[in-house]
Amino acid sequence: MxxxxxxxxxxxxxxxxxxxxxxxxxxxxxxxxxxxxxxxxxxxxxxxxxxxxxxxxxxxxxxxxxxxxxxxxxxxxxxxxxxxxGLCVDCGTSIATARLHANPVALRCVACQDKIEQASRSAPTPGY
Known part of the structure; x- marks a missing residue:
């Protein structure tokens, strides 16, 4: 950057x-x-x-x-x-400028963030 x-x-x-x-x-x-x-x-x-x-x-x-x-x-x-x-901590690609403007602390590009969120949604809830 x-x-x-x-x-x-x-x-x-x-x-x-x-x-x-x-x-x-x-x-x-x-x-x-x-x-x-x-x-x-x-x-x-x-x-x-x-x-x-x-x-x-x-x-x-x-x-x-x-x-x-x-x-x-x-x-x-x-x-x-x-x-x-501005570089994704997972894949190393550049994080889109629009994403950084919206969320200046973003760690990941949209694709990697989606993977993280999908994995957390599909993980079993402890204690249930």
Whole structure:
């Protein structure tokens, strides 16, 4: 991938990273630490334990998703830095520009991603 094009994606990825970090900070209560945010949340919770548990579970799920997104962004930035950005990790072909615009952290071309998704759909569900 040429330098001007990879610079475009690097800027896009850095903007995404900044946004995800801001979301994580907001979920944790701004500039305070995770422990302080949890203590504050516990102090302000109502007597409705079911609602409080549901809200806490949602907050954990959102944080987990955003943490995974941050890891994917950092990995994509590393691929930009080492020159492998835009190449499918499975087959080595170029990932379509439209795919990278839609999903800048994409690891695979559409064909390889389809294979992965089909395999996961046909795999038996554990415990069933």
């Amino acid at each position: 040429s330098t001007p094009i990879s610079d475009t994606y690097r800027h896009q990825l850095q903007a995404m990273r900044t946004e995800v970090l801001a979301q994580l900070r907001a979920q944790r209560g701004g500039k305070i630490g995770r422990a302080e945010a949890a203590a504050n949340a516990r102090e302000t919770e109502s007597d409705d334990w079911a609602q409080a548990d549901a809200e806490r579970d949602l907050a954990f799920a959102l944080e987990e998703r955003e943490s995974a997104e941050l890891i994917a962004i950092d990995a994509a930035l590393q691929r930009v830095a080492d020159g492998s950005y």
